[in-house]
Amino acid sequence: MKSFTINKPNHDLHKEIQHKIDFKTKPLGALGNLETIACRVSAIQQTLNPELINPHIVVFAADHGIAQSGVSKYPQEVTYQMVLNFINGGAAINVFSGQHNIELKIVDAGVKGCFNDCPSVIDMKIAEGTRNFANEPAMSIKEAELAINRGAALVKEIAQTNCNIIGFGEMGIANTSSAAVIMHKITEIPLNLCVGRGTGLDDEKLVEKCKVLEAAASKYQPQQPMEVLSTFGGFEIAQITGAMLQAAEERMVILIDGFIATSALLIAQAINPAVLEYCIFCHQSDESGHKLMLEFLNAEPILKLNMRLGEGTGAALAYPIIQSAVNFMNEMASFESAGVSNVTT
Template structure:
């Protein structure tokens, strides 16, 4: 699937935005990162008065074949499906934060190893009942990976058509920090040992075991030829988020990037479409050790660092009010001229 993502580098509106920001009743640069966000969103929307419409977080869920063995995850695979029910019932952290900040939440079954009945609030986009174990074979076929990318893009397009212009992504999938670590190592060139973290709560010995298992997996992958990296290591939820990010950029939506897993999907998206970064705001630094290195790879700073490593899109939901502040000051704060306040002397 191909995407048409326009670079924002030559947007003429940037000069207008910079003048508008600079002539607000404040010293130059006094609102720091808020000024950068206002500039970015204005450029994305090609408007000197950008608006945030129907903010939405899409939470994609999928299971991972490697999780069945329990070598890299402290929680059993069944927790993925159990958490889906928790999302639908409104009991998870992401539900709390979305409700608090008036963010629409959609939950997607990308490939959970569970047969759900038709449940209001759950989007059925299941590719298969979990991926294969990449210790033995690629996690998914190239065709399944393409289908997941397409489905993620399709869901974003529907969200956009319902009036949303700012979107974030969350995930749920026992074992998905392992997939993200492998993807991170491939796309950044960083050693597996520096990519692997505690996931859902591994102790130091278990982390060493996880590093050993994933190092062996990566060695096997490196000896293979002509393989699709995202298909080999990814989860259905990660592949769908990859497609979702790319479609959102194509549609000129502002994209809020969450933590470790979502950023691994961005790495996959960025490999073919580097312009996608221009549409991304990085919500937070995850407590998962590899995430800071991912942000360094992109040369990006996050909005907040609260030591969170829950996933679900919680970093997006918590950081969202900062983005609202950036747009509000741009649109509502007085200028020196309108307020009758003297500007700097020349």
């Protein structure tokens, strides 16, 4: 696996950034979380005049062997069918990314089936789905490393288009199972608090899902983050992990989506904690474990809309709010420039 050199933003500029924010024509702190976002983007870009250039969302799709153990409400072929839906512009992420002028890329990280007649799908397939981790590790360490490297290479290519803000979505039937066990192993939060309903399991099926995942989690005791990823992960989760690490190396703003994407971040930050300095958390998923994931990362999301769709939809919906934070930083008058009296002392 390639090594990632991630330099933390220089916080010496923070006082100047905060001074600029505080002396806009408003009471101190009156723009609330927008001020926090403006400060984060400015720190990442190391400037008092941040800008968002050529925003991208990349959706990675892959199948999961654990789906064979009945942990999902939908059959495995839905992964392939949904990729076709992305290609045809019919998914929620197509709507939201188009609405906000975000470049959307679709990646086959490991879908069961081929897309030879679909040039708009980026072929980064590792295999046609992972193995069933109820029986054996989902992938080898070599496959996990290859997936990370491919995700990183794609982001490096995107960075050459001057893109400086990027989000990652996913599609993969049963990937909430992978994400839940990764969460359990990285955070040490009890597994029953990590497992959710995924695509909408009823109470009976949720109990069955928990039993399958509890048996699998107790079967293996991986110690290192790459071992956790290779044992329980998906090819899309692994490629997102590499993509996030590379995005941080490129000093991009990283838009963190929901439960699955955050599970990739758990692996990424375990490999290199500096990646967190480049992240903006876009929304809190309605998948039950996501709130605890965010608490573990000391992260406050921009939105809470009771969504649990994935695809990068939360990142796309949060993007215009981040735009607003950057715009007030650049365009809002200061007390001095507007000739407005500041607070009396």
